[in-house]
Amino acid sequence: MSELDDSTEVTTEAGHHHAPGYAGSKRDVQARLRKIEGQVRGLQRMVENDTYCIDVLTQISSVTRALQAVSVALLSDHMHHCVADAVSAGGPGGAAKVDEAMKAVERLVRS
Amino acid sequence: MSELDDSTEVTTEAGHHHAPGYAGSKRDVQARLRKIEGQVRGLQRMVENDTYCIDVLTQISSVTRALQAVSVALLSDHMHHCVADAVSAGGPGGAAKVDEAMKAVERLVRS
Amino acid sequence: MSELDDSTEVTTEAGHHHAPGYAGSKRDVQARLRKIEGQVRGLQRMVENDTYCIDVLTQISSVTRALQAVSVALLSDHMHHCVADAVSAGGPGGAAKVDEAMKAVERLVRS
Amino acid sequence: MSELDDSTEVTTEAGHHHAPGYAGSKRDVQARLRKIEGQVRGLQRMVENDTYCIDVLTQISSVTRALQAVSVALLSDHMHHCVADAVSAGGPGGAAKVDEAMKAVERLVRS
Numbered sequence: 001m002s003e004l005d006d007s008t009e010v011t012t013e014a015g016h017h018h019a020p021g022y023a024g025s026k027r028d029v030q031a032r033l034r035k036i037e038g039q040v041r042g043l044q045r046m047v048e049n050d051t052y053c054i055d056v057l058t059q060i061s062s063v064t065r066a067l068q069a070v071s072v073a074l075l076s077d078h079m080h081h082c083v084a085d086a087v088s089a090g091g092p093g094g095a096a097k098v099d100e101a102m103k104a105v106e107r108l109v110r111s
Numbered sequence: 112m113s114e115l116d117d118s119t120e121v122t123t124e125a126g127h128h129h130a131p132g133y134a135g136s137k138r139d140v141q142a143r144l145r146k147i148e149g150q151v152r153g154l155q156r157m158v159e160n161d162t163y164c165i166d167v168l169t170q171i172s173s174v175t176r177a178l179q180a181v182s183v184a185l186l187s188d189h190m191h192h193c194v195a196d197a198v199s200a201g202g203p204g205g206a207a208k209v210d211e212a213m214k215a216v217e218r219l220v221r222s
Numbered sequence: 223m224s225e226l227d228d229s230t231e232v233t234t235e236a237g238h239h240h241a242p243g244y245a246g247s248k249r250d251v252q253a254r255l256r257k258i259e260g261q262v263r264g265l266q267r268m269v270e271n272d273t274y275c276i277d278v279l280t281q282i283s284s285v286t287r288a289l290q291a292v293s294v295a296l297l298s299d300h301m302h303h304c305v306a307d308a309v310s311a312g313g314p315g316g317a318a319k320v321d322e323a324m325k326a327v328e329r330l331v332r333s
Numbered sequence: 334m335s336e337l338d339d340s341t342e343v344t345t346e347a348g349h350h351h352a353p354g355y356a357g358s359k360r361d362v363q364a365r366l367r368k369i370e371g372q373v374r375g376l377q378r379m380v381e382n383d384t385y386c387i388d389v390l391t392q393i394s395s396v397t398r399a400l401q402a403v404s405v406a407l408l409s410d411h412m413h414h415c416v417a418d419a420v421s422a423g424g425p426g427g428a429a430k431v432d433e434a435m436k437a438v439e440r441l442v443r444s
Contacts, residue, residue: 033154047133050130051131053188054215060182061219064175074171100165
């Protein structure tokens with residue numbers, strides 16, 4: 001993002017030291033999020049213009065589905081890279097990554 | 112709804128001629144949507160900064176829940192006003208409004 | 223259900239004294255629930271026979287959707303009868319019924 | 334998976350030849366499914382007794398959540414065993430298993 005970055009590595013609070021699983025699809029994820037941002041602004045215009053409740057609800061459902069599609073895409077990237085790498089490395093790290101991913105699945109199912 | 116209204120009325124493709132059910136909570140709905148827009152921009156920054164996949168997913172779940180809460184609030188307003196008014200007016204209009212609201216519930220459950 | 227019933231009325235803990243909203247579609251609801259019960263027994267056979275995880279998951283999704291369809295049908299009946307009747311009767315009872323139905327919608331969206 | 338196994342093996346249409354990922358928690362899964370079957374029978378009794386719509390809906394939500402919990406548990410077992418084994422084995426089989434698991438996640442999120 002910044003020209004100051006000299007490595008693509010990041011360190012999160014969980015001590016991860018590598019490019020995120022979505023590194024290869026970052027541009028696509030950002031494009032989707034920008035579109036979703038535009039849809040949320042569109043929702044504000046609909047409400048501003050007193051659009052009929054049901055039409056606003058239909059549009060919110062569309063935004064929600066778009067967000068869930070981003071989640072599924074990110075989770076797929078995460079499984080293909082972060083989780084698969086940890087599993088391939090052997091040791092307890094793989095099982096820990098699987099457990100962490102499953103907690104994300106649970107949040108996704110509940111949201 | 113009333114022939115006396117002249118300015119805040121809207122006419123949708125379904126022929127609705129009255130203020131939306133959320134008229135009384137419009138300011139609150141707009142504040143929620145602006146906050147959600149800010150959260151979606153925050154998501155773009157997270158992705159830009161290569162934030163760990165799982166942390167991005169957690170934040171998306173938060174945005175999805177916020178959107179669903181807006182949907183539930185709008186649907187409640189719609190039921191209390193648009194649907195209740197149509198039912199109180201008697202005739203087949205009430206049942207049609209209930210059917211329309213139930214289709215929105217189905218979309219909400221599926222999204 | 224029982225030959226002792228001499229009235230279709232029921233009194234619930236909430237003080238409801240009338241036939242349920244699904245009175246007219248009771249046979250259909252029961253048929254759906256019996257089919258769902260059969261599907262759950264089918265799931266037990268699948269697990270007993272060590273069916274591949276993904277195939278079991280696909281079948282559970284099918285049962286979950288069937289249950290949600292029953293919920294949507296019951297909620298529709300409830301809105302068309304119990305809620306509409308309370309709203310038509312005027313007074314605060316209508317708004318209370320709408321609030322109660324909206325809590326059910328929230329549980330449905332979350333489940 | 335191994336050519337040495339001979340009895341508990343199953344062959345699905347996808348050509349899987351090993352004990353399912355839930356082999357170690359089969360008893361727990363079956364106990365949960367039997368409880369869910371009992372809950373579905375309880376739903377039939379509620380409907381038979383003209384239980385108030387909202388109370389039936391609340392109970393259906395409880396059953397739906399129980400089913401989703403079984404799905405999450407099965408998916409976790411599947412990831413820890415079937416997916417992890419395929420990834421550890423190297424080759425394209427791991428990515429195929431991840432893709433297959435992600436399709437199950439999508440169905441779970443949608444249901």
